[in-house]
Amino acid sequence: MKRRDLLTVLALTPLGAVAACDGATGGGDKPSIVVTTNILGDVVTQVVGDQVSVTTLMAPNADPHSFGVSAKQTLTMRDAALLVTNGLGLEEGLASNIESAKRDGVTLLNAGEQFTPIEYSSDDASGPDPHFWTDPTRMIDVVNGLEGALGKVPGIDASALAASATAYRDKLAAADERMSTRFSTIPEDKRALVTNHHVFGYLAARYGFRLIGAVIPGGSTLAAPSASDLEELSTAVREAGVGAIFADTSHSDQLITALKESTGQDIQVVALYTESLSAPDGDAPTYLDMLSVNTDRITAALTA
Ligand SMILES: [Zn+2]
Structure with missing residues (x-):
């Protein structure tokens, strides 16, 4: 209910209207969601399905710490209705591109801000650990944040989004259970x-x-x-x-x-x-x- 109200407000504001236009790229009039890593690219696709056009910047089998983007991808980032990043210092090769997208006013969803990160526990590494995806319950926290952020993107149907986010959270919870059982x-x-x-x-x-x-x-x-x-x-x-x-x-x-x-x-x-x-x-x-x-x-x- 709350999300629907917000959606209505956004749709009525000039800013919302502009974002809806700017957000549309190759996928017809679908909003454009740009995601940095391929892990999060898959998660966003599972959560929102074919309601949006998802662009994943990182190629398969690439290194998330070092991959960079093309000039064309930089433009896609700037025009995104939502930019989803891992954060916590993971995308070192992309830091300046993310900063300039932010300066251009692109809405950002930082996965690393959706839960309390742990610190590296080794003598040779310190600071927050960005590799949260090795625990699927952390990804559930990210899906919660993602659902909130996607709900504010004009043109996304809130009830379809809620249904697919819930279904995906259930799959993540089942994966966690299976991992516990296997590792035990x-x-x-x-x-x-x-x-x-x-x-x-x-x-x-x-x-x-x-x-x-x-x-x-x-x-x-x-x-x-x-x-x-x-x-x-x-x-x-x-x-x-x-x-x-x-x-x-x-x-x-x-x-x-x-x-x-x-x-x-x-x-x-x-x-x-x-x-x-x-x-x-x-x-x-x-x-x-x-x-x-x-x-x-x-x-x-x-x-x-
Ligand atoms: Zn790593």
Whole structure:
């Protein structure tokens, strides 16, 4: 009811009318929603369906920390009825484009402001951790914020939006339950994660994993470890007695393979979709697929 009133007010104001026009791009008269990462691009599409035209800036299998945009994409950002970002410092390659879209008056929905972020818990990384999507209950918080923001976009039917947002939240809650059930089959002393970079803080906090360490220091993917960093982690891996370490499908596995070799032990290197969806014909074309594939691979690797 409240949303409908707001929609009416917005539709009657000149500003609302302008946004409705400006927001329309290739999708006829549908409002244009622009999303930075491909994970959030899928979530927005699931929540709002074909009521809007969704443009995702980040390509499949790309690195969210470093991807940039074309001149054409910059214009699409500026003309968006709503720009959805991950925030918390994730999109380092896009920071200035997001700032200028904000200065141009584009309405922003920052996913990282929809919940209380956790801090990195490693010696080599500090500050808020942007990788919230590894815990689907955090994504439920984001869907709540998204539903509110989309409800204010002129031209979106509020009751259809409420129905699809509710259906998607139910799927996220089911994914959380399945992850809990699957991870509980891993013996507690084996619930330990060694990764290419610091992506699993939220997953570890939600499902009771220990974070042994990550090869790339600093929380982003843009730094490189020193020889002594690698040696220190190698010792920690041997001491933890883990049977598997995890690579990111969107990065080179060179460093994680070097780590494996430096342990001198027979450890599996398992590739996960940690920060990017795959192409449509890959194993993780949607966020729910990503959660499911990662859960199965982590569970299989740590119970082997
Ligand atoms: Zn990352």
